[in-house]
Amino acid sequence: MTTLETPLRIGLAGTGPWARNTQAPALAAHPGVVLSGVWGRRAEAAGELAAAHGAPAFSGDAGLDELFATSDAVAFALPPDVQAPLAARAAAAGCHLILDKPVATTVAGAREVAEAAEQARVASVVFCTLRFAPRPAAWIAEQAATGDWFTARAEWIAALWAPGTDSDYAASPWRRERGGLWDVGPHALSVLLPVLGDVTELTAARGPADAHHLILRHTSGASSTVTLTLGAPVAAAGVEVVLRGEHGVAELPRWDGAVDAFAAAVDALVTSVRTGEAHPCDVRFGLRLTELLAEAEAQVHGA
Template sequence: MTTAGTTPPRIGLFGTGPWARNTQAPALAGHPGVELSGVWGRRAEAAKALAAAHGSRAYAGEEGIDALLAASDAVAIALPPDVQAPLAVRAARAGCHLLMDKPVATTVAGAREVAEAVAVADVASVVFCTLRFAPETAAWIAEQRAVDGWFTARAQWLGSLYAPGSSSEYADSPWRRDKGGLWDVGPHALSVLIPVLGDIEHLTAARGPADTVHLILRHTSGASSTVTLGLSAPPGAAGVEIEFRGAQGTATIPGWAGAEAAFRGAVDALAEAVRTGVPHACDARFGLRLTELLAQAEAQAA
């Protein structure tokens, strides 16, 4: 993957579900600095339809994986986490840089294998935690990192994906229904808290109603935080709130434009990591750390 010259870097997309259709594919196809080198799907017809919609080539089957890897400098993966992880290892070993969805995997072993493959292959990696790459929230996180004296923080991410009457296409996801809000939106919340307050040295988790999970965290900075996560809240109770409180007062996260703009930011971050050789803070190693924390919380809450 190159970031200079007349040939744009080629990024292949693995996945054809709603997330790929609504975010990754349009972001890649519309990005002026990259070429969408192809779309691979577990369902050949879905791959053909998504590739055709964006003027690209479709790939399917086991042989299609190797063919798209060979035709790409990097890959973006929009697949269930435990399908993503072995594919990411395979892509890294083929010399492709990685733009992965969160969580990297739902097992520590799977996430560690990805991080180790990235290190051995010496490829760049980015894990797409939306708030780390949306322009508005990325700038806000950087501002809070520069502030000293944070005392505590609160993060609440409640969706109504599985509330009665929900018609969201994202609800038709076996891994998301099985793992719940902890694994789906937990990475987003943690990816904001950790860069500002430091890594988590102690974690307590407890279950709430439906798939809701509550976390109490102590960070290496000495600050503490609380987190509430879930996908089954009534629509009127759904929403995202993150705030820090400390010696300088209170800081509340702003709104952001949407996932497609954030994904373009993640593409730019991957290109920068390739160009400079400096790993992005939200890379495969950070993805491994998130999986370790989520697995610990899941075990406690159970």
């Protein structure tokens, strides 16, 4: 139990590159929270990461329950379909949630988390980086207020597996299996939906390698196109979101690293916990992203 004066105790579930590079440093440095522990599927990895930030380490099934018991909230840095059932379990234990995107790669998995959070009345935030990185977040709010957009183009083209790249995330099994649709698709949609409105029509097609192309119609009447891949050549890589409408052309600004963005997501969760008001990028929004991506996957692969 926390009061307005006490820091929020946030545990971290996960010990991979995302946890090491982003979540653990942001939580340990945040003035409004206490890193209450680090849980990992491997005890050695949990111990190393916890020790680096002066926090207790937990592992195994019993250790997960211990983390929940000593935390007001839990941040997840796990593959999506590992994250989902553990997050539902955390919510049932009364813990607020900071979830990585996507919440799950199945609608049933994402819905389980959303229903568990609703039943337990816990706050949640889904960490879509651009919704919390300072410059993009301000840009998204500005464009949503401007309105009257006619069309938009979003491209998230990464070269994660190109020869010579040395990304920490290239060895991720779930990214290899699910590709750019699920890894970077949530990022693109998390920008378009708050500006153009929810998706009313979706058409998906497959491109080269793991590329996916989406054509979307939104509740505002605007349309958008989305291109997503992790398998592009290095020279082709880049991220762009461009809006066109009555007021001209607006382009998504560049942003810095993810640590500051994650700190802003922590701020958002703390505010939601203190006020009882849901954040726009909460687990219900995460469920909607999963629904859209699952529909795109089904159109392309006939699932």
